[in-house]
Amino acid sequence: MKAFQAILGVWLSAVIFCALMFPIVGEITRWYEFPVIPGLEQKARILFFHVPLAWTSVVGFVVSVFYAIRYLRSKQIDDDIKSSSAAGLGLLFCALTTLTGSIWAKFSWGSFWNWDPRETSIFVLLLIYGAYFALRSAVQEDDKKATLAAVYAIIAGVTMPFLMFVMPRIIESLHPDPIINTRGKVSINSTMLVVFFSSLAGFTALYFWIYSLKLRVARLEFKRSSAGE
Amino acid sequence: MYDFLQNNSLYLVLGISLLGWAGIFSYLVRLGARIRHLEKQDKQ
């Protein structure tokens, strides 16, 4: 565990360094240079942070739905703890995504919010997380809370693909399409790709590290609260 | 002063980000240690 933490510490520091320091030049002559993306230039760097954050919030949601399904079948409260912890952390990452996205939007397109399909979908994810926790706080009994929350997560999980994948295809979007595109080909500079995927891996690892901590805390709390009765 | 900020803005962002990451990292490590302590307590 200690090794993992140390490696992650160095890894993400390196990612931050490379993402911010690799020069952006018109003609690529060295391996560590990024090409200029017309219209974005230096602002393109936020891509290395914003997209992994968005990706991790969706990962958090997927994990939450996975354990929600597990809970419904097993009725073990631990599965619900896993589900709600994933959701809580996903909410945090989602809020950060919206924040970074908003900042990027201001710099790139002039306004903080535009209701572009991808913006809308991350906003909806935020609403789903909010509704999920509102539902949880409305119920007192633990098992009922877990069941209803799990059901809601699953219903929400079914509708999310519509926003994430279907709609950006049929509605014009402000979001650039360098990575996820319909032709399935990746047309992005290889150095940027390496940094990007490193960032993705790093943020995902960070998510699971914080998740394991959160899980341990939640389990301790649960044990304490049920022992104290 | 403003020119300085403008010209070296990327370095500033780098500094702030690394500092921020260092802060988050140390917080998480300390949290992990505290949790482990509590878990050991529970075991006894």
Add this chain to the structure above:
Amino acid sequence: MIMKSDGFIRITAAVFRKDTSSELRTRYALNALFLFTVTTLSIILFSFQSATVPVQVHAGLLWVLIFFAAMSGLSRTFITEEDRGTILLLKLSTISTPVFYGKLLFNVLLLLALTAILTILYSLVLPGFAVMSMTSFCISLFLGTVGLASASTIIGALIAKANARGTLYPVLSFPIVLPLLLTVIRATTIAMEDPAWDAAMDEYRVLVSYIVAINAASYLVFEYIWKD
């Protein structure tokens, strides 16, 4: 009387008939929804005065009205069971899935009726409302209503169990229903602008897959909500 030995369709029909007749008897929901319609249309009319409104706004506004009407009326079918204490009887006398479908059918028909009335009143009352393709318009309205009713029914079942009515229902429903609303508003706008009946074909596909997805999920999941 519903008996365990009865077939799926008969139980569904029986639940549907029960809900319909009890609703017609008390007319509580129908009155509330009617008043809701009149009030909101008046407010909108006053705020618009004589201004001409672009087509997209009409489409959006119409669906906002339908959404809030759905929020006012579609949770009743489960909540009244809880309130009246009939839920235990219902749970004991039959298996769960047809109960859901009976109530789903009730909600779908209620919302279809509501949408029809709302749309007709809206088109009569608000200036500048014109539809280029009536077929397209009707298809959009129908698909959107069925989708909305489907999502609202399962969420209604959820909040009835949570004992938290009112505010929680729109809060839970809105994120689920948003993809549907966005798509159907687009489809309706296209129907109002384009005379071709299949101009919104992409949107219809999305709506149909949404309906299928939501109903499949509801079918799988209702059992867990219903059983305590």
